[in-house]
Amino acid sequence: MDWKKTETIFIIAFLILDIFLLVLFIDSRMSSSPTPLVSQTLEEKLKSENITYGKIPSNPEKGSYLSTEPLAFTQKDINDSKGQKISVLNANQRIYSLLNKPVKIDPDKYGADLMPFLKSDVFEGDRYTYWSYDSERREMTFNQKIDGRPVLFNTNGQIVFNLNKDNEVISYQQTMLGDTQMFDEKDDVISGTDALEVLHQHGDLKQNSKIVNTTLGYYNLVSLPSSDVYLPVWAFEVKHDKQTTFFLVNGLEGSVINTNDAQTKQEVPNAESDVTRKAR
Known part of the structure; x- marks a missing residue:
């Protein structure tokens, strides 16, 4: 019997077996490892x-x-409002104005053509910004700005313009918030x-x-x-x-x-x- 040849065959066989077992081990570790979750943006x-x-x-x-409260309008605040019949209501906290001459606007321009009237004929009108237009009620709403941002969902800081069927502003109601105080930095x-x-x-x-x-x-x-x-x-x-x-x-x-x-x-x-x- 050729023992050297037999020994070589056994060595090769054990080597192949070791490689096979190693492959099985690696495969089992890979399959048991948790699959990483794919995170969606x-x-x-x-x-x-x-x-x-x-x-x-x-x-x-x-x-x-910040803190603030509704402003009470004074006679001085409305003295410069020309071409309007103005009433002050709700403990002087709401202006109601009826225009002598309607102002024609295009509701699809998001209030852009109302800005000249706001700046020249409405008290502190440049402190308000366009918010919405309700075609059913024919109302265009501008919200007051605090720190450059609009006050949201608050009737105490709004101007609501009333339009007729010809898209002319015929009146408006105005409320305003007074000075603000920040709580912290x-x-x-x-x-x-x-x-x-x-x-x-x-x-x-x-x-x-x-x-x-x-x-x-x-x-x-x-x-x-x-x-x-x-x-x-x-x-x-x-x-x-x-x-x-x-x-x-x-x-x-x-x-x-x-x-x-x-x-x-x-x-x-x-x-x-x-x-x-x-x-x-």
């Missing part, structure tokens, strides 16, 4: 749910909690994209929705005996099944504000005279 998640959106503001922003406000992700994780966005507008503004969080407290919020205007809903995200704390106030249009007290109704 926010964009991918929204796309998979057919949630569309336009440009989301991404510039760094700062804001703070300005802090970083979360980005619009981060606010959108918070809203999505909260489960408020339904499939097949469309985010038609994103606004950073101030919202009345709580009312105190001496003043009202406001904070910066991201407001998302969302359309779904022909219904429009507004959702708010706290810009400082990154939490969804659960409120029905932001989801319904607030009625402005009706101070119209018979003359105004006939003009319509």
Whole structure:
């Protein structure tokens, strides 16, 4: 018997067996290792749910909690308002104006053609910015700005213009917030994209929705005996099944504000005279 040859065969056989066992071991370790989860981006998640959106503001922003209260108008405040018949209502906190000569506008221009009238004939009119137009009520709303941002869903800081059937402004009602006081130094406000992700994780966005507008503004969080407290919020205007809903995200704390106030249009007290109704 050739022992050398036999020894060589055994060595080769054991070597092949070792390689086979090593391959089995590696394969078993690979199969037992957890498969890494594939993380979807926010964009991918929204796309998979057919949630569309336009440009989301991404510039760094700062804001703070602040306090203010409704302003009481004085006779001096309305003395320069020419070509109008003005009444001051609600403890001098609401101006009602009936124009002597209607102002023709195009509602599709988002209030751009009303700006000259605002600046020249409305008290502190340049402190307001366009917010919405209600074609059924024929009302165009401008919101007051605080720290360069609009006050949202608050009738205490608005101008509501009333239009007739010929798209002419025939009257308006104005309220205003007074001086503001910040509670502390300005802090970083979360980005619009981060606010959108918070809203999505909260489960408020339904499939097949469309985010038609994103606004950073101030919202009345709580009312105190001496003043009202406001904070910066991201407001998302969302359309779904022909219904429009507004959702708010706290810009400082990154939490969804659960409120029905932001989801319904607030009625402005009706101070119209018979003359105004006939003009319509």
